[in-house]
Amino acid sequence: MSGSTPYIQVLDIEQTLTELNEMVSRLRQERDDLEIALTTAVEHGDAIEEQLETANRQLQNEVRERRTIEKQLRDLVATITQKSRDLEVVLQTITEHADQIDLHWLQRYIESETSARQDPLTGLANRRMLDEAMEREWSRARRQGQPLAMLMCDVDHFKPYNDRYGHQAGDECLCRLAELFQGMLHREGDLVARYGGEEFVVLLPNTDETGALRVAQGIQDALRNLDLGHEDTPLGRLTLSIGLAALVPDHDDRSTLLAEVDRRLYLAKQQGRDRIVHAADNNKIREDLNDSGSRADQGNPTRP
Amino acid sequence: MHCFSGEGYKIELDDTSNTVRMSGALRLGGLSEYAPISELLENALDGREALIIDLSALEFLNSSGIATLSKFVITARNRNDCRLAIQGSNAIAWQGKSLNNLKRLMPALELNFD
Numbered sequence: 001m002s003g004s005t006p007y008i009q010v011l012d013i014e015q016t017l018t019e020l021n022e023m024v025s026r027l028r029q030e031r032d033d034l035e036i037a038l039t040t041a042v043e044h045g046d047a048i049e050e051q052l053e054t055a056n057r058q059l060q061n062e063v064r065e066r067r068t069i070e071k072q073l074r075d076l077v078a079t080i081t082q083k084s085r086d087l088e089v090v091l092q093t094i095t096e097h098a099d100q101i102d103l104h105w106l107q108r109y110i111e112s113e114t115s116a117r118q119d120p121l122t123g124l125a126n127r128r129m130l131d132e133a134m135e136r137e138w139s140r141a142r143r144q145g146q147p148l149a150m151l152m153c154d155v156d157h158f159k160p161y162n163d164r165y166g167h168q169a170g171d172e173c174l175c176r177l178a179e180l181f182q183g184m185l186h187r188e189g190d191l192v193a194r195y196g197g198e199e200f201v202v203l204l205p206n207t208d209e210t211g212a213l214r215v216a217q218g219i220q221d222a223l224r225n226l227d228l229g230h231e232d233t234p235l236g237r238l239t240l241s242i243g244l245a246a247l248v249p250d251h252d253d254r255s256t257l258l259a260e261v262d263r264r265l266y267l268a269k270q271q272g273r274d275r276i277v278h279a280a281d282n283n284k285i286r287e288d289l290n291d292s293g294s295r296a297d298q299g300n301p302t303r304p
Numbered sequence: 305m306h307c308f309s310g311e312g313y314k315i316e317l318d319d320t321s322n323t324v325r326m327s328g329a330l331r332l333g334g335l336s337e338y339a340p341i342s343e344l345l346e347n348a349l350d351g352r353e354a355l356i357i358d359l360s361a362l363e364f365l366n367s368s369g370i371a372t373l374s375k376f377v378i379t380a381r382n383r384n385d386c387r388l389a390i391q392g393s394n395a396i397a398w399q400g401k402s403l404n405n406l407k408r409l410m411p412a413l414e415l416n417f418d
Binding site for chain 1: 364365366367370371374375378397398401402405406408409
Protein backbone atom coordinates (compact mmCIF):
# COMPACT_ATOMS: atom_id res chain seq x y z
CA MET A 1 0.00 0.00 0.00
CA SER A 2 2.93 2.25 0.54
CA GLY A 3 3.38 2.36 -3.20
CA SER A 4 -0.19 3.59 -3.90
CA THR A 5 -1.28 7.14 -4.81
CA PRO A 6 -2.71 9.62 -2.27
CA TYR A 7 -5.94 9.62 -4.19
CA ILE A 8 -6.25 5.99 -3.67
CA GLN A 9 -5.36 6.40 -0.03
CA VAL A 10 -8.16 8.96 0.38
CA LEU A 11 -10.55 6.62 -1.24
CA ASP A 12 -9.52 3.88 1.17
CA ILE A 13 -10.00 6.13 4.12
CA GLU A 14 -13.38 7.23 2.91
CA GLN A 15 -14.33 3.65 2.37
CA THR A 16 -13.13 2.75 5.78
CA LEU A 17 -15.05 5.62 7.28
CA THR A 18 -18.13 4.58 5.47
CA GLU A 19 -17.76 1.07 6.74
CA LEU A 20 -17.12 2.32 10.21
CA ASN A 21 -20.13 4.55 10.02
CA GLU A 22 -22.22 1.64 8.87
CA MET A 23 -20.85 -0.45 11.64
CA VAL A 24 -21.54 2.27 14.19
CA SER A 25 -25.00 2.66 12.78
CA ARG A 26 -25.57 -1.10 12.95
CA LEU A 27 -24.21 -1.23 16.44
CA ARG A 28 -26.49 1.61 17.46
CA GLN A 29 -29.37 -0.19 15.92
CA GLU A 30 -28.40 -3.34 17.74
CA ARG A 31 -28.01 -1.35 20.98
CA ASP A 32 -31.41 0.20 20.45
CA ASP A 33 -32.85 -3.22 19.72
CA LEU A 34 -31.24 -4.62 22.80
CA GLU A 35 -32.55 -1.76 24.89
CA ILE A 36 -36.00 -2.36 23.52
CA ALA A 37 -35.62 -6.07 24.11
CA LEU A 38 -34.35 -5.43 27.61
CA THR A 39 -37.16 -2.99 28.36
CA THR A 40 -39.65 -5.40 26.89
CA ALA A 41 -38.21 -8.25 28.97
CA VAL A 42 -38.23 -6.13 32.11
CA GLU A 43 -41.72 -4.87 31.48
CA HIS A 44 -42.84 -8.34 30.59
CA GLY A 45 -41.23 -9.68 33.76
CA ASP A 46 -43.02 -6.99 35.76
CA ALA A 47 -46.27 -7.82 34.07
CA ILE A 48 -45.77 -11.51 34.72
CA GLU A 49 -44.82 -10.80 38.30
CA GLU A 50 -47.88 -8.64 38.76
CA GLN A 51 -50.02 -11.25 37.09
CA LEU A 52 -48.53 -13.90 39.30
CA GLU A 53 -49.11 -11.70 42.31
CA THR A 54 -52.72 -11.20 41.29
CA ALA A 55 -53.12 -14.89 40.60
CA ASN A 56 -51.57 -15.66 43.94
CA ARG A 57 -53.90 -13.24 45.73
CA GLN A 58 -56.87 -14.73 43.89
CA LEU A 59 -55.68 -18.19 44.79
CA GLN A 60 -55.29 -17.26 48.42
CA ASN A 61 -58.73 -15.66 48.40
CA GLU A 62 -60.08 -18.77 46.78
CA VAL A 63 -58.38 -20.97 49.37
CA ARG A 64 -59.86 -18.81 52.13
CA GLU A 65 -63.28 -18.95 50.51
CA ARG A 66 -63.00 -22.69 50.05
CA ARG A 67 -61.96 -23.11 53.64
CA THR A 68 -64.96 -21.02 54.72
CA ILE A 69 -67.26 -23.05 52.48
CA GLU A 70 -65.65 -26.26 53.73
CA LYS A 71 -66.31 -25.18 57.32
CA GLN A 72 -69.86 -24.22 56.44
CA LEU A 73 -70.30 -27.58 54.75
CA ARG A 74 -68.83 -29.37 57.76
CA ASP A 75 -71.23 -27.44 60.00
CA LEU A 76 -74.07 -28.24 57.64
CA VAL A 77 -73.12 -31.93 57.59
CA ALA A 78 -72.93 -31.90 61.40
CA THR A 79 -76.34 -30.23 61.60
CA ILE A 80 -77.85 -32.59 59.06
CA THR A 81 -76.29 -35.57 60.80
CA GLN A 82 -77.70 -34.39 64.13
CA LYS A 83 -81.10 -33.77 62.56
CA SER A 84 -80.97 -37.14 60.85
CA ARG A 85 -80.07 -38.81 64.15
CA ASP A 86 -82.87 -36.89 65.85
CA LEU A 87 -85.31 -37.91 63.15
CA GLU A 88 -84.29 -41.54 63.47
CA VAL A 89 -84.87 -41.43 67.21
CA VAL A 90 -88.14 -39.55 66.78
CA LEU A 91 -89.24 -42.05 64.15
CA GLN A 92 -88.33 -44.94 66.41
CA THR A 93 -90.06 -43.23 69.33
CA ILE A 94 -93.21 -42.68 67.34
CA THR A 95 -93.14 -46.20 65.91
CA GLU A 96 -92.67 -47.83 69.28
CA HIS A 97 -95.22 -45.50 70.77
CA ALA A 98 -97.69 -46.38 68.03
CA ASP A 99 -97.04 -50.09 68.71
CA GLN A 100 -97.76 -49.52 72.39
CA ILE A 101 -100.93 -47.66 71.53
CA ASP A 102 -101.95 -50.43 69.11
CA LEU A 103 -101.41 -52.92 71.90
CA HIS A 104 -103.44 -50.72 74.23
CA TRP A 105 -106.33 -50.58 71.78
CA LEU A 106 -106.01 -54.27 71.01
CA GLN A 107 -106.34 -55.09 74.70
CA ARG A 108 -109.34 -52.77 74.92
CA TYR A 109 -110.79 -54.42 71.82
CA ILE A 110 -110.25 -57.90 73.24
CA GLU A 111 -111.78 -56.81 76.55
CA SER A 112 -114.68 -55.25 74.71
CA GLU A 113 -115.13 -58.31 72.49
CA THR A 114 -114.93 -60.59 75.52
CA SER A 115 -117.33 -58.52 77.57
CA ALA A 116 -119.68 -58.36 74.59
CA ARG A 117 -119.81 -62.16 74.63
CA GLN A 118 -119.51 -62.84 78.32
CA ASP A 119 -121.99 -62.74 81.16
CA PRO A 120 -120.49 -60.22 83.60
CA LEU A 121 -121.69 -62.04 86.74
CA THR A 122 -120.69 -65.61 86.02
CA GLY A 123 -118.07 -65.19 83.30
CA LEU A 124 -119.97 -67.70 81.18
CA ALA A 125 -120.84 -67.06 77.55
CA ASN A 126 -123.83 -64.80 77.03
CA ARG A 127 -126.65 -65.19 74.54
CA ARG A 128 -124.69 -63.45 71.79
CA MET A 129 -121.83 -65.91 72.08
CA LEU A 130 -124.30 -68.78 72.30
CA ASP A 131 -125.98 -67.57 69.10
CA GLU A 132 -122.62 -67.42 67.31
CA ALA A 133 -121.62 -70.88 68.56
CA MET A 134 -125.01 -72.26 67.64
CA GLU A 135 -124.75 -70.89 64.10
CA ARG A 136 -121.27 -72.35 63.72
CA GLU A 137 -122.03 -75.76 65.22
CA TRP A 138 -125.39 -76.12 63.48
CA SER A 139 -123.71 -75.61 60.09
CA ARG A 140 -120.90 -78.00 60.97
CA ALA A 141 -123.30 -80.67 62.25
CA ARG A 142 -125.43 -80.33 59.12
CA ARG A 143 -122.41 -80.49 56.84
CA GLN A 144 -120.93 -83.51 58.61
CA GLY A 145 -124.22 -85.26 59.37
CA GLN A 146 -123.46 -85.32 63.09
CA PRO A 147 -125.85 -84.85 66.01
CA LEU A 148 -125.98 -81.60 67.95
CA ALA A 149 -127.35 -81.62 71.49
CA MET A 150 -128.58 -78.91 73.80
CA LEU A 151 -129.59 -78.68 77.43
CA MET A 152 -131.65 -75.87 78.83
CA CYS A 153 -131.31 -75.77 82.61
CA ASP A 154 -133.34 -73.63 84.96
CA VAL A 155 -132.82 -73.28 88.70
CA ASP A 156 -135.96 -74.38 90.53
CA HIS A 157 -137.60 -71.96 92.92
CA PHE A 158 -134.93 -69.37 92.37
CA LYS A 159 -137.16 -66.37 93.12
CA PRO A 160 -137.94 -67.70 96.59
CA TYR A 161 -134.18 -68.32 97.01
CA ASN A 162 -133.48 -64.66 96.24
CA ASP A 163 -136.33 -63.57 98.49
CA ARG A 164 -135.12 -65.67 101.40
CA TYR A 165 -131.35 -65.31 101.11
CA GLY A 166 -131.05 -61.99 99.28
CA HIS A 167 -129.88 -61.10 95.79
CA GLN A 168 -126.21 -61.23 96.69
CA ALA A 169 -126.61 -64.82 97.84
CA GLY A 170 -128.60 -65.43 94.65
CA ASP A 171 -125.71 -64.09 92.58
CA GLU A 172 -123.21 -66.22 94.50
CA CYS A 173 -125.41 -69.24 93.90
CA LEU A 174 -125.43 -68.54 90.14
CA CYS A 175 -121.64 -68.27 90.20
CA ARG A 176 -121.36 -71.65 91.96
CA LEU A 177 -123.65 -73.14 89.33
CA ALA A 178 -121.52 -71.58 86.58
CA GLU A 179 -118.42 -73.26 88.03
CA LEU A 180 -120.32 -76.52 88.24
CA PHE A 181 -121.36 -76.34 84.60
CA GLN A 182 -117.86 -75.50 83.46
CA GLY A 183 -116.48 -78.38 85.50
CA MET A 184 -118.74 -80.78 83.62
CA LEU A 185 -117.65 -79.80 80.12
CA HIS A 186 -114.32 -81.03 78.87
CA ARG A 187 -114.59 -81.26 75.11
CA GLU A 188 -113.55 -78.55 72.73
CA GLY A 189 -116.66 -76.98 71.29
CA ASP A 190 -118.82 -77.66 74.35
CA LEU A 191 -120.28 -74.40 75.54
CA VAL A 192 -122.31 -73.28 78.51
CA ALA A 193 -124.06 -69.91 78.41
CA ARG A 194 -126.12 -67.97 80.88
CA TYR A 195 -129.27 -67.62 78.86
CA GLY A 196 -131.38 -65.59 81.23
CA GLY A 197 -131.66 -64.81 84.95
CA GLU A 198 -131.30 -68.34 86.35
CA GLU A 199 -131.40 -70.12 83.03
CA PHE A 200 -128.37 -71.82 81.48
CA VAL A 201 -127.95 -73.43 78.07
CA VAL A 202 -125.38 -76.12 77.34
CA LEU A 203 -124.45 -76.73 73.70
CA LEU A 204 -122.86 -80.10 72.95
CA PRO A 205 -121.55 -80.57 69.39
CA ASN A 206 -121.20 -84.08 67.99
CA THR A 207 -123.31 -85.50 70.82
CA ASP A 208 -126.43 -87.61 70.54
CA GLU A 209 -129.29 -87.75 73.03
CA THR A 210 -127.69 -90.56 75.06
CA GLY A 211 -124.46 -88.62 75.43
CA ALA A 212 -126.31 -85.42 76.28
CA LEU A 213 -128.36 -87.29 78.87
CA ARG A 214 -125.17 -88.46 80.55
CA VAL A 215 -123.94 -84.89 80.74
CA ALA A 216 -127.30 -83.73 82.13
CA GLN A 217 -127.26 -86.50 84.71
CA GLY A 218 -123.69 -85.61 85.60
CA ILE A 219 -124.80 -82.02 86.20
CA GLN A 220 -127.68 -83.17 88.39
CA ASP A 221 -125.34 -85.48 90.33
CA ALA A 222 -122.78 -82.73 90.83
CA LEU A 223 -125.48 -80.32 92.01
CA ARG A 224 -126.81 -82.89 94.45
CA ASN A 225 -123.29 -83.40 95.79
CA LEU A 226 -122.80 -79.67 96.05
CA ASP A 227 -125.90 -79.60 98.27
CA LEU A 228 -126.68 -75.91 98.06
CA GLY A 229 -129.28 -75.35 100.78
CA HIS A 230 -132.69 -73.97 99.83
CA GLU A 231 -135.22 -74.20 102.60
CA ASP A 232 -138.16 -73.28 100.36
CA THR A 233 -137.98 -76.52 98.36
CA PRO A 234 -139.25 -79.99 99.19
CA LEU A 235 -135.70 -81.42 99.27
CA GLY A 236 -134.22 -78.49 101.17
CA ARG A 237 -131.59 -77.98 98.51
CA LEU A 238 -131.19 -76.26 95.18
CA THR A 239 -132.32 -78.30 92.14
CA LEU A 240 -132.40 -77.90 88.39
CA SER A 241 -134.98 -78.68 85.75
CA ILE A 242 -133.45 -79.58 82.40
CA GLY A 243 -134.92 -79.75 78.93
CA LEU A 244 -132.73 -81.84 76.60
CA ALA A 245 -132.79 -82.43 72.88
CA ALA A 246 -130.42 -83.69 70.20
CA LEU A 247 -130.80 -83.85 66.46
CA VAL A 248 -128.89 -84.12 63.23
CA PRO A 249 -129.68 -80.84 61.46
CA ASP A 250 -131.20 -81.25 58.00
CA HIS A 251 -132.47 -77.71 57.49
CA ASP A 252 -131.43 -74.11 58.14
CA ASP A 253 -133.79 -73.26 60.97
CA ARG A 254 -131.52 -73.68 63.97
CA SER A 255 -134.13 -72.15 66.30
CA THR A 256 -135.93 -75.49 66.32
CA LEU A 257 -133.40 -77.02 68.73
CA LEU A 258 -133.69 -74.13 71.16
CA ALA A 259 -137.48 -74.18 70.89
CA GLU A 260 -137.48 -77.89 71.62
CA VAL A 261 -135.28 -77.72 74.73
CA ASP A 262 -137.36 -74.77 75.92
CA ARG A 263 -140.52 -76.80 75.45
CA ARG A 264 -139.02 -79.74 77.33
CA LEU A 265 -137.82 -77.50 80.13
CA TYR A 266 -141.38 -76.25 80.44
CA LEU A 267 -142.51 -79.87 80.66
CA ALA A 268 -139.92 -80.60 83.35
CA LYS A 269 -141.29 -77.68 85.34
CA GLN A 270 -144.83 -78.87 84.74
CA GLN A 271 -143.98 -82.38 85.81
CA GLY A 272 -142.70 -81.21 89.19
CA ARG A 273 -139.18 -79.81 88.58
CA ASP A 274 -135.82 -81.38 89.53
CA ARG A 275 -135.73 -83.58 86.49
CA ILE A 276 -134.52 -84.05 82.94
CA VAL A 277 -137.00 -84.22 80.08
CA HIS A 278 -135.49 -85.47 76.89
CA ALA A 279 -138.10 -87.43 74.98
CA ALA A 280 -139.47 -85.48 72.07
CA ASP A 281 -142.10 -87.97 71.10
CA ASN A 282 -144.12 -88.74 74.19
CA ASN A 283 -143.64 -85.82 76.54
CA LYS A 284 -142.98 -88.30 79.30
CA ILE A 285 -140.51 -87.72 81.98
CA ARG A 286 -137.67 -90.03 81.16
CA GLU A 287 -135.62 -89.24 84.14
CA ASP A 288 -136.97 -88.26 87.50
CA LEU A 289 -134.25 -87.21 89.82
CA ASN A 290 -136.44 -88.00 92.78
CA ASP A 291 -136.13 -91.56 91.66
CA SER A 292 -132.43 -91.47 92.26
CA GLY A 293 -131.64 -95.19 92.22
CA SER A 294 -130.81 -95.34 88.56
CA ARG A 295 -128.88 -92.04 88.59
CA ALA A 296 -126.32 -93.31 90.97
CA ASP A 297 -125.34 -95.92 88.41
CA GLN A 298 -124.66 -93.43 85.64
CA GLY A 299 -121.09 -92.73 86.66
CA ASN A 300 -119.10 -90.08 84.86
CA PRO A 301 -120.62 -88.76 81.70
CA THR A 302 -119.18 -90.27 78.59
CA ARG A 303 -120.25 -89.47 75.10
CA PRO A 304 -119.63 -90.91 71.69
CA MET B 305 -100.84 -20.81 86.59
CA HIS B 306 -101.43 -21.21 82.86
CA CYS B 307 -103.96 -23.87 82.09
CA PHE B 308 -105.97 -25.14 79.23
CA SER B 309 -108.02 -28.24 78.72
CA GLY B 310 -110.08 -30.09 76.17
CA GLU B 311 -112.14 -33.18 75.92
CA GLY B 312 -110.57 -35.69 78.29
CA TYR B 313 -107.30 -33.86 78.91
CA LYS B 314 -105.83 -31.01 80.93
CA ILE B 315 -102.50 -29.17 80.69
CA GLU B 316 -101.34 -26.73 83.32
CA LEU B 317 -98.15 -24.79 83.91
CA ASP B 318 -97.47 -24.30 87.60
CA ASP B 319 -95.03 -21.38 87.87
CA THR B 320 -94.32 -21.97 91.55
CA SER B 321 -93.12 -25.54 91.08
CA ASN B 322 -91.83 -24.98 87.51
CA THR B 323 -93.94 -27.89 86.38
CA VAL B 324 -96.08 -28.57 83.34
CA ARG B 325 -98.67 -31.21 84.24
CA MET B 326 -100.38 -33.13 81.49
CA SER B 327 -103.24 -35.43 82.41
CA GLY B 328 -106.02 -37.49 80.87
CA ALA B 329 -106.01 -38.72 77.29
CA LEU B 330 -104.43 -36.57 74.59
CA ARG B 331 -105.74 -37.52 71.18
CA LEU B 332 -105.57 -34.30 69.16
CA GLY B 333 -105.58 -34.57 65.38
CA GLY B 334 -102.16 -33.91 63.94
CA LEU B 335 -99.28 -31.58 64.79
CA SER B 336 -101.31 -28.45 63.97
CA GLU B 337 -103.74 -29.19 66.79
CA TYR B 338 -100.80 -29.76 69.11
CA ALA B 339 -99.31 -26.34 68.24
CA PRO B 340 -100.77 -24.54 71.32
CA ILE B 341 -99.33 -27.25 73.58
CA SER B 342 -96.01 -27.06 71.79
CA GLU B 343 -96.02 -23.27 72.30
CA LEU B 344 -96.84 -23.60 75.99
CA LEU B 345 -94.02 -26.08 76.48
CA GLU B 346 -91.44 -23.98 74.63
CA ASN B 347 -92.51 -20.78 76.41
CA ALA B 348 -92.18 -22.62 79.69
CA LEU B 349 -88.43 -22.94 79.03
CA ASP B 350 -88.05 -19.14 78.93
CA GLY B 351 -86.31 -17.68 81.96
CA ARG B 352 -86.18 -20.94 83.86
CA GLU B 353 -83.19 -22.90 85.04
CA ALA B 354 -85.21 -26.07 85.37
CA LEU B 355 -88.54 -27.40 84.15
CA ILE B 356 -90.44 -30.56 85.05
CA ILE B 357 -92.90 -32.15 82.63
CA ASP B 358 -95.20 -34.30 84.73
CA LEU B 359 -96.84 -37.02 82.63
CA SER B 360 -97.66 -39.37 85.50
CA ALA B 361 -101.41 -38.82 84.99
CA LEU B 362 -101.31 -38.83 81.20
CA GLU B 363 -103.07 -42.11 80.47
CA PHE B 364 -103.02 -41.86 76.71
CA LEU B 365 -100.99 -39.96 74.13
CA ASN B 366 -101.38 -40.51 70.41
CA SER B 367 -98.55 -40.52 67.85
CA SER B 368 -98.84 -36.81 67.06
CA GLY B 369 -98.57 -36.15 70.78
CA ILE B 370 -95.34 -38.13 71.19
CA ALA B 371 -93.98 -36.38 68.07
CA THR B 372 -94.76 -33.01 69.69
CA LEU B 373 -93.07 -34.09 72.89
CA SER B 374 -90.03 -35.32 70.92
CA LYS B 375 -89.72 -31.99 69.09
CA PHE B 376 -89.96 -30.14 72.38
CA VAL B 377 -87.16 -32.24 73.87
CA ILE B 378 -84.97 -31.49 70.82
CA THR B 379 -85.71 -27.75 71.23
CA ALA B 380 -84.80 -27.89 74.92
CA ARG B 381 -81.57 -29.73 74.09
CA ASN B 382 -80.61 -27.21 71.39
CA ARG B 383 -81.38 -24.22 73.62
CA ASN B 384 -79.30 -25.73 76.38
CA ASP B 385 -80.41 -23.07 78.86
CA CYS B 386 -82.87 -25.01 81.01
CA ARG B 387 -82.54 -28.36 82.78
CA LEU B 388 -85.38 -30.64 81.78
CA ALA B 389 -86.94 -33.46 83.81
CA ILE B 390 -89.84 -35.71 82.86
CA GLN B 391 -91.93 -37.45 85.48
CA GLY B 392 -93.60 -40.65 84.25
CA SER B 393 -95.57 -43.50 85.71
CA ASN B 394 -94.76 -47.20 85.63
CA ALA B 395 -98.47 -47.90 85.77
CA ILE B 396 -98.98 -46.48 82.27
CA ALA B 397 -97.80 -48.93 79.65
CA TRP B 398 -96.81 -46.54 76.83
CA GLN B 399 -94.56 -44.39 79.00
CA GLY B 400 -91.79 -46.94 79.59
CA LYS B 401 -90.40 -47.23 76.05
CA SER B 402 -91.48 -43.89 74.65
CA LEU B 403 -90.03 -41.75 77.44
CA ASN B 404 -86.77 -43.68 77.43
CA ASN B 405 -86.45 -42.86 73.73
CA LEU B 406 -86.68 -39.16 74.63
CA LYS B 407 -83.58 -39.59 76.73
CA ARG B 408 -81.77 -40.70 73.59
CA LEU B 409 -82.66 -37.35 72.04
CA MET B 410 -81.43 -35.49 75.07
CA PRO B 411 -78.96 -37.45 77.20
CA ALA B 412 -79.10 -34.72 79.88
CA LEU B 413 -82.83 -35.27 80.29
CA GLU B 414 -83.75 -36.47 83.77
CA LEU B 415 -86.33 -39.25 83.69
CA ASN B 416 -88.20 -40.31 86.80
CA PHE B 417 -90.88 -42.94 87.18
CA ASP B 418 -93.16 -43.40 90.14
